[in-house]
Amino acid sequence: MELVLPNELGYELIARDAVAAFARRAGMPRDQIDDVKTALCEACINAIEHGNSMNPELRVQVSCCVDDDRLVIEVCDQGVSPFAPKAEPLSMVEKVSGFGSLRGMGLMLISQLSDESGFVPHGEVGNCFRFAFQRHRAASLSC
Amino acid sequence: MMLEDELTVSTRERDGVAIIDLVGDVTTFAEEKINSAYREVTNKGSRFVLLNFRQNDYINSAGIAILIGIVTEVNRNSQKLAVSGLSQHFQKIFRMVGLAQYAEIYQNEDDALDGFKRLSAA
Amino acid sequence: MGKSYDMSHEPVEKIIELRLPSKLGYERVAMDTASSLARRMGFHADRVESLKTAISEAVTNAIEHGNQQDAAMKVVVLLTARDDELIISVADQGRKILNQDCTTSSPQIADVLDKPDKGGWGIWLIRELMDEVEFTTAPSGGNQVRMVIHLEK
Numbered sequence: 001m002e003l004v005l006p007n008e009l010g011y012e013l014i015a016r017d018a019v020a021a022f023a024r025r026a027g028m029p030r031d032q033i034d035d036v037k038t039a040l041c042e043a044c045i046n047a048i049e050h051g052n053s054m055n056p057e058l059r060v061q062v063s064c065c066v067d068d069d070r071l072v073i074e075v076c077d078q079g080v081s082p083f084a085p086k087a088e089p090l091s092m093v094e095k096v097s098g099f100g101s102l103r104g105m106g107l108m109l110i111s112q113l114s115d116e117s118g119f120v121p122h123g124e125v126g127n128c129f130r131f132a133f134q135r136h137r138a139a140s141l142s143c
Numbered sequence: 144m145m146l147e148d149e150l151t152v153s154t155r156e157r158d159g160v161a162i163i164d165l166v167g168d169v170t171t172f173a174e175e176k177i178n179s180a181y182r183e184v185t186n187k188g189s190r191f192v193l194l195n196f197r198q199n200d201y202i203n204s205a206g207i208a209i210l211i212g213i214v215t216e217v218n219r220n221s222q223k224l225a226v227s228g229l230s231q232h233f234q235k236i237f238r239m240v241g242l243a244q245y246a247e248i249y250q251n252e253d254d255a256l257d258g259f260k261r262l263s264a265a
Numbered sequence: 266m267g268k269s270y271d272m273s274h275e276p277v278e279k280i281i282e283l284r285l286p287s288k289l290g291y292e293r294v295a296m297d298t299a300s301s302l303a304r305r306m307g308f309h310a311d312r313v314e315s316l317k318t319a320i321s322e323a324v325t326n327a328i329e330h331g332n333q334q335d336a337a338m339k340v341v342v343l344l345t346a347r348d349d350e351l352i353i354s355v356a357d358q359g360r361k362i363l364n365q366d367c368t369t370s371s372p373q374i375a376d377v378l379d380k381p382d383k384g385g386w387g388i389w390l391i392r393e394l395m396d397e398v399e400f401t402t403a404p405s406g407g408n409q410v411r412m413v414i415h416l417e418k
Contacts, residue, residue: 003284006279201293204385211374232315
């Protein structure tokens with residue numbers, strides 16, 4: 001399934017409820033759905049605030065695909081400046097000590113909640129962030 | 144992807160009333176489960192049948208069609224049917240569709256059993 | 266969701282687009298998305314329930330009839346949030362075109378009881394529950410239903 005959202009903070013909550021319904025439909029366990037929801041909100045907020053720089057004219061696209069092995073989610077923005085993550089993310093100790101921005105927290109959280117995550121090449125303008133969750137139950141392919 | 148396990152149907156008896164518990168979604172996937180539970184209590188000779196809904200935040204028109212099928216059978220077999228445990232929204236839908244003319248709607252199981260008691264005393 | 270104010274006098278509207286596979290069960294995604302939006306817009310709980318039932322019927326029709334349950338075909342749901350209303354449009358890819366007579370029927374339970382097919386309540390329910398309902402042809406050539414629910418403050 002695909003979901004296209006206005007680039008406005010708050011709409012990540014609608015995306016969260018849509019994706020949670022999709023994951024329930026796929027038969028994922030509740031605790032894993034909670035991880036999916038948190039990761040999705042963080043990815044959408046990044047797209048809205050950073051990728052799309054809060055520009056209300058732009059959109060955020062969320063795609064979900066589930067197969068036997070995993071649930072894969074992509075969150076794409078239309079930002080003109082590519083996202084350039086620091087080579088070495090700051091550690092929690094450095095952040096708490098006030099070095100750098102607290103903002104990179106979202107990506108760190110996603111990487112801990114999901115089984116894999118990262119930016120992927122994307123044919124169009126903008127950043128595309130993909131994260132995936134391993135599944136424990138069999139299912140047939142559906143997107 | 145098991146869509147069918149969205150509903151759990153079970154049967155039990157209380158005060159001479161056959162209770163069919165419906166926990167979950169009542170959609171097209173519910174047909175076999177509901178019909179076989181109804182056949183089971185009917186084969187046991189139950190005169191009073193209660194459809195007791197729980198956690199049913201999704202009943203759709205396909206589910207309503209299944210329940211109308213039960214009403215047809217209940218009339219044919221001269222049984223009495225009641226429903227309980229529906230949310231306010233689905234009580235409204237049942238009234239709109241006209242199901243309330245064929246099955247008394249009660250707030251909960253205890254109220255329904257009291258209703259059946261008054262009916263059998265009359 | 267913070268309200269944004271537009272200096273022009275155009276109504277402020279925000280659009281969410283959802284594309285679902287034509288497989289029964291996915292109407293739940295549309296129901297949960299629409300109810301999440303409607304709650305945040307300030308609709309009362311009973312109106313949100315009505316909306317969920319209406320959208321489930323519209324999406325189920327699109328999956329079962331319009332797209333004949335071909336999972337590769339998409340159902341497109343557009344949710345347009347305005348200050349005073351929510352507009353929901355559901356479009357399929359039109360493998361089967363809806364008979365216009367079906368869009369205005371009002372089934373009666375007494376007539377239905379003895380018929381083998383006890384269905385046919387979906388579109389009638391949509392009409393009963395929504396403030397405005399219109400059946401049209403989608404730009405893609407499929408069936409489209411446009412439903413409006415007014416926000417009473």
